[in-house]
Amino acid sequence: MTSITLFLILITLSSLIIPYFHLPLASSSLISPPSNQGQWNLLQPTIGISAMHMQLTHNDKIIIFDRTDFGPSNLPLSNGECRMDPYDTALKTDCTAHSVLYDIYTNTFRSLTIQTDTWCSSGSVLPNGTLIQTGGFNDGERRIRMFTPCFHENCDWIEFPSYLIERRWYATNQILPDNRVIIIGGRKQFNYEFFPKTITSSESSPSSIHLPFLQETNDPNENNLYPFVHLLPNGNLFIFANKRSILLDYKQNRVVKEFPEISGGDPRNYPSSGSSVLLPLDENLNSIEAEIMVCGGAPRGAFEEASKGNFIQALNTCGFLKVTDSNPNWIMKNMPIARVMGDMLILPNGDIIIINGVELGTAGWENGRRPVLTPVIYRSSVTVTESQRFSIMQRASRPRLYHSSAVVLRDGRVLVGGSNPHVNYNFSGVEFPTDLSLEAFSPPYLSPEFDPVRPIIRHVTSYILGYRVFYYVTFTVGKFGSASDVSVRILAPSFSTHSYGMNQRMVVLKLIGVTEVNFGTYYATVVGPSTQEIAPPGYYILFLVHEGVPSSGTWVQLM
Template identity: 75%
Template sequence: MSTIMILFIIPFTLASLFPYFEGQTLSSPFANKGQWNLMQASIGISPMHMQLLHNDKVIMFDRTDFGHSYLPLSNGRCRMDPFDTALKLDCSAHSVLYDIPTNAFRPLMIQTDTWCSSGSVLPNGTLIQTGGYNDGERNIRMFTPCFDETCDWIEFPSLLSQRRWYATNQILPDARVIVIGGRRQFNYEFLPKTPNPKNSPSSSIPLNFLQQTTDRSENNLYPFVHLLPDGNLFIFANTKSVLFDYKQNSVIKHFPPIPGEDPRNYPSSGSSVLLPLDENLGAPEAEVVVCGGAPRGSFESAARGGFMKALGTCGRIKVTDPNPSWVMENMPMPRAMGDMLLLPNGDVVIVNGVGEGTAGWEHGRDPVLTPVIFRPSQMVNRFSVMAAASRARLYHSSAVLLKDGRVLVGGSNPHVFYNFTGVEYPTDFSLEAFSPPYLAPDFDPVRPTIRYITNNNVLGYRVFCYVTFTVANYGSASDVSIRIVAPSFTTHSFGQNQRMVVLKLSGVTYLAGQAYYATVVGPSTAEIAPPGYYLLFVVHKGVPSSGSWVQVM
């Protein structure tokens, strides 16, 4: 990056992003580059999967066949599994429930192997978790949040029609979950079970696009899937993408391949987000971003000890355009295995990953410690480099957005088993939180605080809702937006089910003192916002409030 570009990013983009500070100098490093904090030195497992739940807890898990973890199960429990490849009797936990307000955690009990599995949260807040490896490959597990210490995993054996290892889940407008792909699985299925077009209630449905885009018989894993406002799915696999009508099992449109001919899905392990859907535009535009990954041949090269430089490009495509095309731009540094998360103000943070190599055991080098923030609404200089973390997060790391706007980061285990000595990148059991610049005290004068949401925090479709908030230095209605965010199930560099909707804002009314209320309209359709729990944020002058849980229904 040139010196001119660095000078432009650090002192000036904050002024344009936060108009309140235009013409002022921000001397705080936190306000320019964010801040890292260590939350837990060890939780006893290395979470490769994370999901924020609506009771302000994060459920995390890795795999059961690493051998024993460093967190014992409670109450003398043990897991007996004759199919486990490491331990037949295991009295350690492979899942934890992390409580955000208290920064505490407790062990959970998983019976079968969840390695490289997938998940979605149902409208009632229950996490439905699908597949895995070995004896877990066709199993479904459910976790229903509770507000005491009683909830734990419930497992349902052999409910999936196919083995789902490296599959992708997406919650649908009718509250079903579609499970797509997996290793050597060029098909999809629905949960709960419903008849497919051939009226066979239990079988999977072929998806030839997955077979057509695979590199090898086992590769085309964790496809990027986004639900679009018209109810169809955008599915991206390696270099190609389609508009898919899952109701008719029909590909409606083939999009142009992403330039460069390098794959972006696992094990290349780029990442992808659907940018915020803005209901104030009438019919929301849908734009997908795909960033990073590893060049073609990286996996084979790393297996031989040669670590190729990761990809440094991002591609954007507005899939609602009549003739969409990719627009490419460069990130500040190359990155594979990075996690892309939507921030409450509409920016995107890219965190974790490596600068060389690819996903796989011992296949990554040159950890990328610095997150970058991508500001898609800016015309130029859209990337800003953030403060560096102190810990490398390589293979099997993960990240989720929290209610207060921080990003919780954990995991990193590039080894077949837990390994802490004699390796360049030891297994990591810690949890860290990255606070983006908008959380700096410098922005407190324009930071809103949510006081009240009508209808008992329920957002009905096309129903008016009033959000009362306070702010010390209010600008104008044009400085305010109300956004809802569906928390992601994050694993292997992709946040499944992640989405943001900017609600239609009818106006902002002054109440008294520092209090105002915004009149907004609930999502127009379930295709734009499927039913379920979301975090609602008030954003004022680019600075978000802490989130409040709402239920869209």
């Protein structure tokens, strides 16, 4: 059972808490402070590879990788090493890197070594902080790879050949309450399996589990790849593929419910490439509500039309489905900008940012046109009127098309990278050259105008009473209103690739009270997640939010 934690904000630290340290807004391009439409900073003009896949780790580094069958990258492997792969379709001997470890604190990176092809693979972070990375293309399709964060310069990928039961290319991962990872679908894979492998009493060896829903939602353009998967508070899985969605009891391999089709009849999964999040779960409610948000994508037939040079307008709608209702139905809202290949991420204050992508076409080689350079923020608060829901942010200077990705950082910025619509790292003679840079977008809440109400976490203490954990978070703030203006939230960072953040979730912790300990210093007492279904074990970033403005976060670990 998950520990229930109380946080005091100043903040004392226990064994469940990793100490907080301040992160400067590192940038190789220092510019003026963010306006109320946010601000872009160039961090690295090149990291040598394209950021197709990204995962933030609990030591404030980001694992980034692309694929091995592009040909040589622009970053040599360290110490003159080379990767030997007789099955690689591009280079049998490759002395360049296809993965890097980016250090947020120092704004530096180093090469990592991936042995087999990770193109269009999936991942989850285990409770101990190890990234478990699954599948890929060609000789990587049945591989498991592990990366365990470390505080020295020697950690690297470890690979396990032929571990997966089935080929996993364009599959989706989800961490489960019992510490396992479920791996769902993939190209021509209408089934799921688990890591570690599961053997039933009737089997002599583990096998995958057939899921007819994935076969039913497959079409000629395969718009059920990278299905959207969210763990719900009742322990079942919400799975969205193409335009349909179900509630799956994975323990019994039983579809508990099928929800109505999303309005409009258009697919939302890869290569139509919309995106999805589970909106923040609030433990302060008498009954926790779970609401799914699905936005953007390309209309049916867009992939086929793009191959003919006809780039169709992307979808401009978001669908909202409150799956905890007794009779849930999709509610549709219009975004300010149509978008396909957009990344949706939960920001520290609970808002949703939609970033990257294009207005015309769809995912795939050369299939996108008219880049969307302006992020959009959706305000999820119940107090916001419908006319205030969507806000258009500061325009970026760099297009982020196919194979771009984005992650939220502990200091509240959004890091984006990639955009590689060309094989073999083509940098010239094309409409959208390969982009190897990293940028950070600072949302409006990072503007200095909010400094008077911005909380600073000083200390976190946790006490465990039975299975309940109480967190005491000590914080300071220049201008404090009332306890009703404060919330404490934990965010599970996503494994981001192909416009979808796997395992991403936010929980608003139950607030017991806020007490002033001396002038300008307060502590908040909160109760940690009540069940593992609400927050599976693992590392989370804890944020304190005051009047909609978040603090920098601190890492906590739920055991």
